[in-house]
Every structure is written in C-alpha cells, then in structure tokens.
Amino acid sequence: MMAEKILEIKNLKKYFPLRNGLVVKAVDGVDLELHRGETLGLVGESGSGKSTIAYVLVGMYEASDGDMIFKGNNIAKTGLHRTMKQKGEIQIVFQDPGSSLNAKRTIAKSLMVPMQIHDRKSRQDMVAEGRRLLEAVGLPAEFADKYPRTLGGGERQLVSVARALATNPELVILDEPTSALDVSVQAKVISKLIELQKERNLAYLFITHDLSLMRNVADRVAILYLGRLCEQAPAAEFFQDPLHPYTKMLLSSIPVATAEEEALKPAKIVSEGEIPSPVNVPPGCAFHLRCKDKLPVCSVERPVMKEVKPGHWVCCHLFNDTPAVAHEAPAADPDAAAGQAAAE
Amino acid sequence: MDNTIDISLANQQTAANDAVLLEVKDLSASFDVYGSTSHVLDGISFTVEKGQRVGLVGESGCGKTTTLKAILNVLAKNGRVDHGAVLFEGRDVFQMDSNELAEMRRHGAGMIFQDPSSALNPVFSVETQFLTALKYAYGVGTPKQELRDIAIEALNNVMLPDPERILKSFPFQLSGGMKQRVCIAITIAAGRQLLLADEPGTSLDVTIQDQILRLINKLVEEKDLSVIMVSHSLGVIRESTSHVNIMYAGTVVESGLTTDVFQNPRHPYTVALMACLPKLTGAGIAKGIPGRVPDYSKPPKGCRFAPRCPYAKEICHNEKPARTEISPGHWVSCYFANEVI
Numbered sequence: 100m101m102a103e104k105i106l107e108i109k110n111l112k113k114y115f116p117l118r119n120g121l122v123v124k125a126v127d128g129v130d131l132e133l134h135r136g137e138t139l140g141l142v143g144e145s146g147s148g149k150s151t152i153a154y155v156l157v158g159m160y161e162a163s164d165g166d167m168i169f170k171g172n173n174i175a176k177t178g179l180h181r182t183m184k185q186k187g188e189i190q191i192v193f194q195d196p197g198s199s200l201n202a203k204r205t206i207a208k209s210l211m212v213p214m215q216i217h218d219r220k221s222r223q224d225m226v227a228e229g230r231r232l233l234e235a236v237g238l239p240a241e242f243a244d245k246y247p248r249t250l251g252g253g254e255r256q257l258v259s260v261a262r263a264l265a266t267n268p269e270l271v272i273l274d275e276p277t278s279a280l281d282v283s284v285q286a287k288v289i290s291k292l293i294e295l296q297k298e299r300n301l302a303y304l305f306i307t308h309d310l311s312l313m314r315n316v317a318d319r320v321a322i323l324y325l326g327r328l329c330e331q332a333p334a335a336e337f338f339q340d341p342l343h344p345y346t347k348m349l350l351s352s353i354p355v356a357t358a359e360e361e362a363l364k365p366a367k368i369v370s371e372g373e374i375p376s377p378v379n380v381p382p383g384c385a386f387h388l389r390c391k392d393k394l395p396v397c398s399v400e401r402p403v404m405k406e407v408k409p410g411h412w413v414c415c416h417l418f419n420d421t422p423a424v425a426h427e428a429p430a431a432d433p434d435a436a437a438g439q440a441a442a443e
Numbered sequence: 444m445d446n447t448i449d450i451s452l453a454n455q456q457t458a459a460n461d462a463v464l465l466e467v468k469d470l471s472a473s474f475d476v477y478g479s480t481s482h483v484l485d486g487i488s489f490t491v492e493k494g495q496r497v498g499l500v501g502e503s504g505c506g507k508t509t510t511l512k513a514i515l516n517v518l519a520k521n522g523r524v525d526h527g528a529v530l531f532e533g534r535d536v537f538q539m540d541s542n543e544l545a546e547m548r549r550h551g552a553g554m555i556f557q558d559p560s561s562a563l564n565p566v567f568s569v570e571t572q573f574l575t576a577l578k579y580a581y582g583v584g585t586p587k588q589e590l591r592d593i594a595i596e597a598l599n600n601v602m603l604p605d606p607e608r609i610l611k612s613f614p615f616q617l618s619g620g621m622k623q624r625v626c627i628a629i630t631i632a633a634g635r636q637l638l639l640a641d642e643p644g645t646s647l648d649v650t651i652q653d654q655i656l657r658l659i660n661k662l663v664e665e666k667d668l669s670v671i672m673v674s675h676s677l678g679v680i681r682e683s684t685s686h687v688n689i690m691y692a693g694t695v696v697e698s699g700l701t702t703d704v705f706q707n708p709r710h711p712y713t714v715a716l717m718a719c720l721p722k723l724t725g726a727g728i729a730k731g732i733p734g735r736v737p738d739y740s741k742p743p744k745g746c747r748f749a750p751r752c753p754y755a756k757e758i759c760h761n762e763k764p765a766r767t768e769i770s771p772g773h774w775v776s777c778y779f780a781n782e783v784i
Contacts, residue, residue, distance in 0.1 A: 144648040144649070144650065144651075145619075145648055251735060253731075281502040281503055281675065282502070282675070282677075282716065282719045282720055282721075283502060283715070283716060283719045283731050283732040284731060285719070285721075285728075285731075286718075286719035286721075286728045286729050286730060286731035286732075287730060287731030288731075289721075289728055290728060290729075290730045290731070308648065308649065309721070310649075310723070311678075311720070311721045311722060311723050312721040314721065314722070314723050314724075314725045315721045315722070315725055315726075315727055315728050316721075334725070335725065338723060338725065348650060349649060349650060352649045352650045352652070352653035353649055353678065353723070354649075354652075354653075354656070354676060354678030354679045354681065354682045354683075355678045355681070355682075355722070355723060356677040356678045356681050356705060356717060356720055356722075357705065357717075357722065358706070359722075359724055360722055360723040360724060363723045363724060364723070369657075370650035370651075370653050370654055371654075373618050373620055373621075373650075373651060374648070
C-alpha cells in the first residue's frame with residue numbers, strides 16, 4: 100500500500116534568460132512525485148538542474164512553467180509568496196554547513212530564527228525547544244551556547260538538520276548534505292537522518308551525485324541529465340537493471356572499494372565527452388552526443404518517459420518498441436471489483 | 444625501539460632495489476600554530492618505484508597533502524621536518540642546495556592539485572601559463588616556438604582536442620575536466636618522472652573523474668611515470684593504484700599491495716573506514732567511527748587511533764605500535780593485527 104502522495108511535480112520548467120538573449124534551460128520538463136515517509140534520490144552531474152528543482156520547491160525561484168502540487172496546492176509559481184504554513188512544511192538542508200550557518204550566531208540563536216518567524220513562542224520556550232532539537236539529532240544540548248566554528252563538519256551539518264526540523268516540516272530537501280564530509284562522519288549523519296525520517300515520517304528529496312550513497316538511502320531514484328529526467332525506478336530495481344545508456348555510463352564510472360560491488364557494476368562504458376552547456380541543449384535527446392547506442396532518431400526527436408517495467412520509467416528511443424506497462428484502471432469499489440471477478 | 448629496527452630493515456631491502464625512485468623514511472613534520480606545536484606527520488615511510496602507482500588514502504586532516512608538500516620540500520613557513528628523510532633518486536631533498544632542489548622540481552617531481560580552477564590563474568591565457576612553466580623548466584633563453592611545440596605535444600598527450608585553441612583560451616572558457624587535463628599537461632611536459640596527484644578527480648563529476656584517472660593510468664604506462672595518488676576515496680585508490688598506504692592522523696597505519704589491503708584489511712581503522720563506506724550492494728552503512736581525529740598539538744602517546752579504537756588495550760595508549768609484516772608485503776601498525784578481525 101503506497102503512502103499518501105504529498106508532492107507531485109508535472110512538467111516543471113525553469114529557464115533563466117541571459118542578457119545576450121540566450122536562455123539557460125536549467126530544468127526542462129521534469130515529472131516527479133513523492134510520498135509521505137519516502138526518500139526520493141535525485142542524482143545528476145553538476146549543471147543537471149538538481150539544485151534548481153530544490154530551490155523552486157522551497158520558493159527561492161518561481162517556476163517558468165509546469166505544476167508543483169504540494170498537499171493539494173500548486174506552489175510552482177508562488178515563489179516566496181506562499182503561506183507561512185506552506186513555507187514551514189518544506190525545509191531544506193544545504194551542502195556546506197560552514198556557510199549555511201551564521202558564524203556570528205550561537206547555535207541556539209540559529210535554531211531560534213525559524214521558530215521566531217513561524218511560532219512566536221516565548222524566548223524560554225524557544226531555548227528549550229532548541230535544546231530538544233539538538234538532542235533529537237543526537238547532539239548534546241550544551242552545544243546551544245557554542246559557535247559554529249567550534250564544531251566539526253558533521254556536527255555543524257546536524258545543527259542544520261535540527262534547524263530544518265524547527266518548523267516541523269513534512270518534506271525536507273537534502274541538497275548534497277554529506278558531500279563536504281568525510282566518510283566516517285557521513286555515516287554518522289546519514290544514520291541519524293534515516294532515524295529521524297522513521298520517527299517523524301518525513302519525506303526526503305535527497306539530492307546527491309554519489310550513487311553508492313543513493314543505493315543505501317533512497318527508496319526510489321531519479322536520474323537527471325541537462326534538466327531532463329533519464330530514468331526513474333525503485334532503488335533496488337534501478338541498480339540491478341539500469342536501462343538508460345547515460346545511467347549505465349554513470350554506474351560503470353563509479354570507483355568502488357570492494358570486489359562484490361565491482362561485480363554489480365554494468366559492463367564498463369568508457370565515458371566520453373562532457374555534459375553540454377544548458378544554454379545550448381542538443382536537439383532531440385540531450386544525451387545523444389555522448390551516447391554509444393544512438394539511433395538516427397535520437398538527434399531529431401526528443402524521447403518521452405515510458406514505463407517499461409512496473410515503476411521503472413525510462414526516457415530513451417531504444418525502448419520505443421518495448422511495450423509500456425499496462426495499468427488496469429483502478430476499480431472504484433474494491434468490493435464491486437471482487438464481485439465482478441467472482442461473477443465471471 | 445622496535446619500529447626503528449623495522450624501518451632500517453626495510454631500508455636495506457629497498458636499497459638493493461635500483462628501481463626505487465622515491466623513498467620516504469620515517470618522516471615527521473610539525474607546524475607552529477598560535478604558540479603551540481602541531482605534530483602532524485609521525486614517522487611516515489613508503490617507497491615509490493619507477494612505473495608504480497602508490498596511493499595515500501585517509502580522511503581530511505590526516506596529513507596526505509602535507510606528505511606531498513614535504514616531498515617537494517615546500518612546507519609552509521611555520522612547518523618544519525623534525526626527522527626523517529625524503530630520498531629522490533637517492534638524494535635527500537632536505538639536504539639539497541637550492542640548485543639541486545630547483546632541478547628536482549623542474550624535471551623530477553610535479554604536483555597536480557584538487558581544484559583545477561584555482562590551480563590556473565584566471566587572468567592569463569593557458570599559453571602564457573604553460574610557457575611560463577616551461578621557461579622555468581627549460582631556461583629563459585629557449586626559443587618560444589620550441590616551448591610552444593612542447594606544450595602542444597603535451598596537450599596532445601592528455602588527449603585534448605585542438606591544442607592550438609586550448610592554448611589561446613582562458614581558464615574560464617574551459618570545463619573542469621579540460622582544466623584538469625591542462626594542469627596534467629603542464630606537469631608532465633617537462634619530462635617529470637613523478638606525478639604527485641592530490642585528489643585529481645575530487646572536484647569533478649564521476650564520469651569526468653573516470654576520464655582523468657584513465658588518462659593518468661595511460662600516461663603511467665606510456666611514459667613510465669610514477670604516481671603518488673592522494674585521495675580520500677577508497678574506491679578511487681582501489682581502481683587506480685597498485686600499492687596503498689592507509690593514513691590516519693599523520694601515521695601510516697596499514698600498507699601493502701592494494702589488492703591485499705582491500706581484500707584483507709587488518710588495521711581496526713581500515714576496517715572501520717571500509718564499514719562506513721556506502722556500498723552499491725545496498726547493505727546499509729555503519730554508524731560512523733566514534734570520536735574525532737586527535738588534536739595534533741597533544742597527540743596520543745601510543746597509537747594515534749587508540750582513543751577511537753574499539754579493540755584498544757592499555758599498551759595501545761602507552762606505546763606506539765611497530766610496523767609488522769603480517770603477510771609478505773602487507774604491513775600493519777597495530778598490536779593486535781592478527782587477532783582483531
């Protein structure tokens with residue numbers, strides 16, 4: 100039974116016009132959905148539009164086109180003109196805790212800012228709440244009186260997580276939360292994040308470029324390339340049977356530390372070329388310039404997302420002949436459907 | 444002390460080997476910071492033979508880059524080498540006079556850095572920067588056309604298309620991967636034998652990192668280069684080196700053939716680090732290593748990992764463990780290497 104859908108993104112586009120008349124197509128028609136308590140991993144190389152999607156979600160940007168339905172309200176074009184409640188329900192943790200925490204504020208003060216804006220509690224209550232949050236993320240409450248510079252990178256990132264939780268969000272965007280950290284510290288932060296998700300039934304949009312990490316945290320994985328989705332699948336299925344040529348190239352490029360992992364990687368695809376500029380997206384499939392299996396149609400026509408296996412979507416002309424998964428129309432009344440089946 | 448005996452034994456073995464290009468012997472270095480002294484490197488020893496790819500792997504602040512800087516004798520002003528030696532082709536870089544040192548840096552060893560965008564100067568064209576480096580290597584009087592030819596050949600070697608255009612470009616016109624290739628070209632152009640690669644792919648995307656690592660491997664094979672590959676990523680080290688040194692808090696805790704160390708890690712730190720690594724198998728991640736890297740101004744008296752080690756006994760806190768060879772070529776600095784796992 101699938102949990103309640105809290106976010107649905109349909110054909111999201113975010114274009115940035117440049118002064119010389121060109122347009123950066125940072126996000127160019129992305130569909131995603133996210134359920135309560137679920138982690139969606141968003142993976143892509145730099146410049147693929149991962150963070151842009153996150154910023155539209157929290158309202159730092161307004162979408163150029165498309166819909167973003169969060170709990171029934173379309174927030175794609177609201178930017179920051181949304182209700183306080185909506186702002187509080189979607190929070191974000193940034194990549195670099197060194198620059199996302201104000202160096203001149205104590206940890207307690209940093210934690211209090213969102214509470215001052217959203218809750219307007221008494222100062223005493225906020226201090227107590229701040230300490231409670233620190234303990235919730237596994238840090239000693241005494242850290243409240245410290246300054247960020249006296250903490251280690253992992254501890255600082257946990258403070259950022261505590262701050263994001265201050266408004267009691269339902270969706271937390273984790274924008275490369277551990278890529279600035281060492282693996283031993285990353286492990287600590289990740290296990291805490293997983294614990295918090297279970298406790299609070301949070302939905303995570305987990306943005307990263309680290310596929311090995313994704314394998315261990317995400318329920319579903321979506322791969323972005325030049326602002327477009329290439330492939331989307333449940334994590335286990337995705338790593339077992341990657342379909343898109345870009346995904347295969349990405350997976351075969353990851354350096355791994357054990358022989359068991361080596362065996363899981365798809366056959367080596369020698370990566371060539373680089374991600375083109377989003378100002379000048381190639382016609383047809385954005386990936387065709389680097390693709391080993393390209394067909395004549397790839398440089399002409401843009402492929403569409405197709406569900407080739409249950410839950411496994413791929414956007415590639417190679418699967419034009421593969422039949423899409425047929426979904427039976429959901430029966431309005433399960434009892435009636437059962438009755439019908441019995442009658443037959 | 445036990446470890447001095449071990450090291451002198453190791454020296455005898457390597458002295459017999461003509462192929463040794465670089466030998467780091469019991470290197471200790473410290474830095475004066477705000478009135479106290481940080482004892483960063485503590486008895487680092489390893490060798491690099493011709494054509495070998497040696498890895499240094501460890502977490503941030505474990506002394507990987509400091510080791511590289513010591514090899515080139517370019518430690519910061521507040522740093523000094525307390526004892527030990529770095530022998531490049533048999534000569535100690537700390538004993539060399541300025542001419543010898545310059546010669547070693549011109550044609551002997553060169554470094555490529557983690558971030559190619561800050562390694563290249565944004566206000567000069569690639570040509571200006573490339574030729575400046577070559578002038579230093581080949582002397583100021585060398586005709587410009589000759590230097591240009593060398594530069595173009597080097598750019599061809601790193602598989603950059605259209606070297607003429609690259610030379611005319613400014614760094615902002617090149618992508619990250621191209622900039623890193625330019626940096627590699629500048630380093631190898633002067634016929635250097637040893638490449639000190641300090642996290643060469645870390646700031647790049649995985650597919651581009653893969654290209655850069657393959658390029659370095661190709662150069663090692665074609666030009667008989669030796670490489671010291673520094674990385675915090677165990678995966679990168681496993682795929683691009685033949686020998687590995689696992690570093691923790693300024694010490695080498697485990698070393699040996701890369702395949703041996705990765706298949707059969709024996710030091711508790713190596714084991715803990717491997718467990719923290721997210722794996723493609725999706726087996727979940729360990730909860731991290733408790734505690735923090737020690738304060739270098741007051742490093743632990745015994746094994747530097749002891750305060751965080753789940754197996755530490757009294758002796759670990761009081762006396763430094765010696766390097767012991769637990770199987771041929773596989774060295775571990777731990778009292779309980781054979782019992783732990």
